Amino acid sequence: MASPCCFHLPAGTPTDVINAMEAEVRRIEAKYSRYRDDSVLSEINQRAGQTVGLDNETLWLINYACACFEQSDGLFDISSGVLRQAWDFRAGQLPSEATLARLLPRIGLSRIEISEAHLTMPPDMELDLGGIGKEYAVDAAAAIAREAGINRGVVDLGGDLCVLGPHADGSPWQLGVRHPRDTENAIASLPVYQGGMASSGDYERFFEKDGKRYCHLLNPESGFPVDYWASVTVVAPSCLLAGTLSTIAMLKEEAGEEWLRAQQVSALLIRPDLSLLSLTDR
DSSP states (O other), rough: OOSSSSEEOOTTTOOOHHHHHHHHHHHHHHOOOOTTSHHHHHHHHHTTSSEEOOHHHHHHHHHHHHHHHHHHHTTOTTTGGGGGGOOBBTTTBBBOOOHHHHGGGGGGGGOOOEETTTTEEOOOOOOOOTTTHHHHHHHHHHHHHHHHTOSSSSEEEEEEEEEOOOOOSSOEEEEEEEEEEEEEEEEEEEEEEEEEEEESSSSSEEEEEETTTEEEOTTTTTOSBSSSSSSSEEESHHHHHHHHHHHHHHHHHHGHHHHHHTOOEEEEOOOOOOOOEOOOOO
């Protein structure tokens, strides 16, 4: 998952349960990694322009991504990964208009066709499940723990979390929210008894040029990074839902606050000036 991962589980948790949880995370990473030529995702991209059969898990994930695309008015788009070709965050250079003009027409999840368990997408398109894969793996590992009767602890994959249940005394977990300008420390903590928590922010990959920060969260319509929020953290019933809601709120920029209120979830939104906006579920 290209990040620190750990399970915080009660003492005495059977080793076979822990091993099964880790194996599930590794299975999902191998299956949907765009960095592996033998992954299911890579096969789908290699066969762009053809009709490809999908197994039930992959069909579910792509249908979920399509629902997120619709709910976000096209902003959450798993076909926008091609914009990586325009942005080099290590070099810190802005893309040319010509490069964006070449890439933007290749984006648009509405261009795919799903019929029963078959997918057809245009030959110039590629999909990237990086925006939902890690969160999906968190929930999958948590499900294995719950099936084994483990109802306390936290699954943590690179800061994407699922709380299995409260501490033994019934108190919630105090989960830190990363400081967007001092990422080794927390800017706040949120009490969570059960469910998922995930953050999306402008601090994972970015560069600054002429006093402006350019981050990796790119608007698929303009090809440029969003800049209204420094980070958005959401607490939701699942990690997958928390992750997609936080990302969509970032992409919606100023409209993200009201959109999150309509979802009736708890959230902490941080502005670039580091002022905090807390939303509490109803």
